[in-house]
Amino acid sequence: MAPPQTHWVIVALETFFCPLPNFTLPAPHTFEFRTYERTRPDQVAERIRDADIIIMTILPLTAEILSAEVSPQLKMISVIASGTDAVDLAACRARGIVVGNTPHCNVTTVTEHVLALYFATRRSIILTNSLTRAGDWVTKGSQQSTMDGPDGKPPRTAREELVGIIGYGAIGRNIEAKAKMLGMKTVVAGRKGAPAPEGRVPFETVIRECSVLIVCLPRSPETLNLISEAEFHQMKPYSLLINVSRGGIVDETALVSALKEGRIAGAGTDVYSQEPAEPGNSVLLAPDTAELNLVTTPHLAWYADETLDNYSRTCGENIAEFVTIGKPRHQVC
Template sequence: MAQNANTHLIVVALEASIVPVPPLDLPAPYTYELREYGRTRPEEVAERIKDADVVIVTIVQLRADVLRPERTPRLKMVAVVASGTDCVDLEACRARGIAVGNTPHCNTVSVAEHVVALYFAARRSVALLHTMVQAGEWRKGMLHNTLNGPDGRAPRTCREETLGIVGYGAVGKVLESTAKGLGMKVLISGRKGASTVPEGRTAFDALIRESSVIALCLPRLPDTRNLISDAELDAMKPYAVIVNVSRGGIVDEKALVAALKARKIAGYGTDVYEQEPANPDNSILVRPDVAGLNIVATPHVAWCASDTIANYNRALKENIAGWLTTGQPKYPVV
């Protein structure tokens, strides 16, 4: 059984507006009170979780200072409704014996499909053309040349593309089969800087040079920060398109914008940013001076789909029930 003397649990959901909390099926003799907040600002976290036995979180930060025993004396479990757990100080949880569970593979299909959506939007300059049409530019003449890449050629079709997948987890595998169904050639990247490459993989540097589309589907770790920066952008084909559905910070955003302005690559589609929520005050990718660049920006919604929410709800319930019956979430992180 979970190391918890309380059978009536206080469950605090800090971001219920992202994924609503389903009714929890707790094993006997446990009951619970749900304190549900639509969104939580950083300065509100400590007050809202001070009595919690279980905290449900998606992206709001749970840092070491709010996880100290004197601030959260009852806390025994953190349930992350997401695959990534970089919002939680895992070392602080490990030191206190706080269980942490996540919800892996729940959004796999949705995220893979979002990569394809961003690819088409960037390859065919959809956002840029939309802005130009709304601004009345079409009356001045045909706009088809806007679709041309820096190499001066019209956009390629899928059968002419080579997709390089960086990050071959669940999303990468679904993306691979989807891309092959569209007629793309697919390369799977080895680790950057690795001296050897597993069979079936392509060396990172070679993939960067050979791919016309590069999809980033990997976690943000110390060795993946600025994975794509000046050297990689300089090595890409002039008609390359990058799609990022991983995490902000994996692409050097300043280098990326400079490459687009210099016409070194053709476009960038992203769902993630170094700082979120992205706005003109904190992100170079959405400032007015990049309006003429082929950037397609979505607000960290690649996960959003009806089956994703159903999967999140199932995994959340399984994690909490598993922790109460065995002392460990079904999908343990700590």
């Protein structure tokens, strides 16, 4: 029987996202680090040819890349993120490649970003800033009408809001707690098209009744276009949509139409169907959205010093436990 492996080639493919974990492996384990600030899809195969462990964040790892022909030594993938939709998990399971992620590391900062997007949309901060700089205050004498919702009424205060949380993981639970501290009422949505379990409210009821919808659930085949044309037609005219999940869960074309037609009051998003997003590939950033109450940020809700420290520590723990006991602390498959 071959002796157990004690030397590991660890390849980090996207270090610009997060500094490499500062860790050591217990004896007799040793390792060689190879680091790349950025890696294009066409560079992956060459860089992981003899890798035992890969560290990545959003770089697509397809079934072809994960095949024994391309990555014959690969045993583990450490994802510096909660979401693992960039990794073909079925291909990993087929080969016995272990995948670990770094959950709960960004809970605080994503929650704070959600609240920032809420206040920015409810108070029309970005839109009134642009119009004020353009001289619109002088022209109209007041910006009050800009802040009115499609129902013609002034913005609501936090204690008047009913917040519907779609996705009740660590981030969803933390959002609920912080929203309640602001005096908001909260409900948690059940699965779309299914009876709501105890403690949840049917998805369709949440869409119809809530004044703020916060989307914070993973992307999967079941959640693609979860909120689309039908849902926007049911929402209150004073409702807001805040999306910090993944691109593709909210139908972007339907969202823009809802804003243009006054079916909802505003939206804030940190995620896009295609990333990096720019006016040429995203309807959310097209020139004709400039005067909508639409706040867009570049998928940085997670970004904070605390988050980077958490990611680095958790990634190190995953790798150390994998090489010693064969299972990362946070195993996905």
